[in-house]
Amino acid sequence: MTRIVSGFAGSLALKVPKSGTRPTSDQVREAMFSALDARDAVDGAQVLDLYAGSGALGLEAASRGAVEVVLVERAAPAAAACRANAIAVQKASPRKLVVTVAARSVQSYLDSAVGTFDLVFLDPPYDMPEPELTANLAALPRVLADDALVVVERSSRTPEPSWPEGLTSIRSKKYGETMVWWAVPSGPE
DSSP states (O other): OOBOOSSTTTTOBOOOOSSSOOOOOHHHHHHHHHHHHHTTOSTTOEEEEETOTTSHHHHHHHHTTOSEEEEEOOSHHHHHHHHHHHHHHHHHOSSOOEEEEEOSOHHHHHHHOOSOEEEEEEOOOTTSOHHHHHHHHHHSGGGEEEEEEEEEEEETTSOOOOOOTTEEEEEEEEETTEEEEEEEEOOOO
8 A cells, every 4th residue: 555654644545556657665755755854855845746656756745845746647547546646635734735737748748847846756667768767857957946856766777867967966775676866956067
């Protein structure tokens, strides 16, 4: 069962599509958000969750104080799960919380996105080709706040992402079969 780990919606069960997604484990999410909370990166943040699946990462951020979350998910069953989960988290929220579900491809969303985000999660399918991830990362810098964090989750068997100009890797951590990389915006070299 996938659930919200902490915050106002802690323990809330999330709907997960029957196939096509690989939800981040509670253990990895707990560790990831402990590190994010230590950096005060979540409270008040504008969050973008790419390849959202059930929306667990973005909605975990909402439960912990993010004020706006965009969940981007192309697969119709997963986008439907994101919508249902967003409604449940919004109902539990003690404050105004904006959650938007964009049912489209990540690259299409990034190519037309407006505004800026403080925290971005990329949790693509483990079998996604590296050039597609590289294209996603290359499209990110223009939508990032100056002090934004980008968190990429992949299989521990995949190589480190190819960071484009405008993003600098600052940290990586292995959690069993899961590898998480963190990056921040960087200026031109």
